Amino acid sequence: MSSIALAATHSPTPLPAPFTPPHIAPPARPLNRLAFIAKFVRNPLLVVPQAVYEQDVVRFPGRPVVWVTEPGLIKAVLLDQREQFRKLVQIRLLSPLLGKGILTSEGSEWKWQRQTSAPMFRHHELTTFVPTFVRATRDLLARWRQAPSGTTHDIEHDMTRVTFDVISATLLPSADATVGAAIERSARLFQKAGAWSQLYAVANAPPWLPQPGRRSQRQAVHMLRSSVAAMLHERRGAAHARDDLMHRLMQAHDPETGAPMTEEQLIDNLLTFYLAGHETTAKALTWTLYLLARSPAWAGVLKDEIARVTGGADVAAEHIDKLGLTQQVIKESMRIYPPVPMMSRQAVADTALGGHAITAGTSVVLPIYALHRHAARWPNPHLFDPERFAPEQEAKMSRYQYMPFGAGPRICIGMAFAMIEATAMLASMLQCARFATIAGHEPEPVARVTLAPRGGMPLRVWLE
Ligand code: HEM
Numbered sequence: 350m351s352s353i354a355l356a357a358t359h360s361p362t363p364l365p366a367p368f369t370p371p372h373i374a375p376p377a378r379p380l381n382r383l384a385f386i387a388k389f390v391r392n393p394l395l396v397v398p399q400a401v402y403e404q405d406v407v408r409f410p411g412r413p414v415v416w417v418t419e420p421g422l423i424k425a426v427l428l429d430q431r432e433q434f435r436k437l438v439q440i441r442l443l444s445p446l447l448g449k450g451i452l453t454s455e456g457s458e459w460k461w462q463r464q465t466s467a468p469m470f471r472h473h474e475l476t477t478f479v480p481t482f483v484r485a486t487r488d489l490l491a492r493w494r495q496a497p498s499g500t501t502h503d504i505e506h507d508m509t510r511v512t513f514d515v516i517s518a519t520l521l522p523s524a525d526a527t528v529g530a531a532i533e534r535s536a537r538l539f540q541k542a543g544a545w546s547q548l549y550a551v552a553n554a555p556p557w558l559p560q561p562g563r564r565s566q567r568q569a570v571h572m573l574r575s576s577v578a579a580m581l582h583e584r585r586g587a588a589h590a591r592d593d594l595m596h597r598l599m600q601a602h603d604p605e606t607g608a609p610m611t612e613e614q615l616i617d618n619l620l621t622f623y624l625a626g627h628e629t630t631a632k633a634l635t636w637t638l639y640l641l642a643r644s645p646a647w648a649g650v651l652k653d654e655i656a657r658v659t660g661g662a663d664v665a666a667e668h669i670d671k672l673g674l675t676q677q678v679i680k681e682s683m684r685i686y687p688p689v690p691m692m693s694r695q696a697v698a699d700t701a702l703g704g705h706a707i708t709a710g711t712s713v714v715l716p717i718y719a720l721h722r723h724a725a726r727w728p729n730p731h732l733f734d735p736e737r738f739a740p741e742q743e744a745k746m747s748r749y750q751y752m753p754f755g756a757g758p759r760i761c762i763g764m765a766f767a768m769i770e771a772t773a774m775l776a777s778m779l780q781c782a783r784f785a786t787i788a789g790h791e792p793e794p795v796a797r798v799t800l801a802p803r804g805g806m807p808l809r810v811w812l813e
Pocket residue numbers: 436439451452453463520621622625626627629630633687688689692693752753754755756758759760761762763764766767
């Protein structure tokens with residue numbers, strides 16, 4: 350696809366040339382067991398064989414895993430045949446922390462939790478959050494301003510903090526600022542042991558098997574859940590109820606039993622929204638800033654668009670839809686570096702998937718990172734080229750070939766929230782900041798629950 354030729358159809362000046370940011374070199378053949386464990390613990394993306402980037406369905410004899418990247422088959426797993434494919438690996442991995450909340454439950458237990466939360470994510474509600482997104486970004490810019498121009502900042506950390514501030518201020522406000530800090534601290538501790546937990550969840554390891562880091566992980570879980578419980582008690586004691594997500598969850602009743610959520614269920618959901626609601630957007634912004642630091646030309650194009658749309662004023666709700674190129678860049682960034690790099694489901698009975706026999710217990714891996722770079726569906730897949738998401742191009746795309754937010758009934762409930770948030774925050778940052786990479790730092794994308802840059806994301810920042 351030629352970006353220059355396409356650009357001429359809807360932009361007065363040619364758009365910058367595509368370039369190739371760091372990507373994983375996949376193994377040519379499946380790895381033997383020892384190599385698999387070693388690589389998986391280092392970075393699960395390193396075990397995804399080359400064939401997965403080229404073929405529709407990949408499986409190897411004797412392994413209860415099938416990799417699926419064909420859009421029609423992904424649709425079957427997530428929508429048409431969803432009763433046969435369950436979220437068991439994700440539930441094993443995350444339920445020690447998130448219990449049976451909206452992300453980690455299934456069936457009717459999931460459905461009413463989803464219906465209870467959905468009204469908070471209607472478009473109108475979301476646009477009222479834009480001033481909060483802008484205010485949180487302004488606080489971050491003020492912190493950056495305290496350091497000399499050109500200072501190196503840990504962008505991954507800064508994006509995590511700012512998106513955490515946003516989720517606290519919009520969906521789950523608490524009068525007690527120390528609660529937020531405690532949650533942030535223990536979430537970091539929990540993730541430290543993440544690599545082994547991932548391996549154990551994928552391998553369905555028995556709970557008695559010793560696991561490196563399990564003790565500190567348990568402590569982190571305890572701290573996290575106690576912090577959220579404290580927040581809940583504080584709210585129960587508050588004189589005035591406010592209409593936020595916590596209020597809605599506290600008021601909800603199970604339509605089958607009529608019972609309200611138990612204390613445990615409330616904690617499960619509050620924690621789910623805290624964690625699912627900020628880590629992912631933080632990674633999307635981190636990788637987008639990296640890509641823009643790599644491409645001052647694209648950063649310049651966005652700055653021009655933002656200046657034209659906002660006239661130099663604060664980003665407001667009515668600007669979001671007009672920031673088309675800014676959104677194209679965010680979408681292309683989430684193609685190249687999907688914040689959730691892998692999804693999976695597990696077959697609960699013998700079944701067939703597009704003519705392929707699947708036995709009960711088989712893990713069906715939907716490797717989002719590889720799907721977004723599949724040779725059959727993306728020309729020059731490793732190139733960063735936001736013109737792929739020009740409206741006329743995007744209209745031709747299958748919703749199962751590009752799915753940073755998943756798909757089907759379990760699609761991310763925060764999708765629109767995240768897109769508005771990322772657009773407002775990126776635009777607010779680019780209004781007065783410039784970013785540059787550090788010589789010699791090539792970030793490797795590592796698949797934890799979210800896609801993290803190994804060694805963080807140090808970037809130099811100049812404020813204008
Ligand atoms: C760029 C940002 C985000 C990305 C890439 C992302 C990605 C995803 C994905 C891939 C899933 C589906 C997982 C599966 O089916 O296995 C998901 C589910 C979910 N996300 Fe997000 N997410 C983002 C932001 C958010 C935000 C801002 C919130 C809340 C404010 C949120 C809350 C949730 C919840 C609660 C679920 C579970 C939904 C259900 O099972 O019904 N996410 N997300």
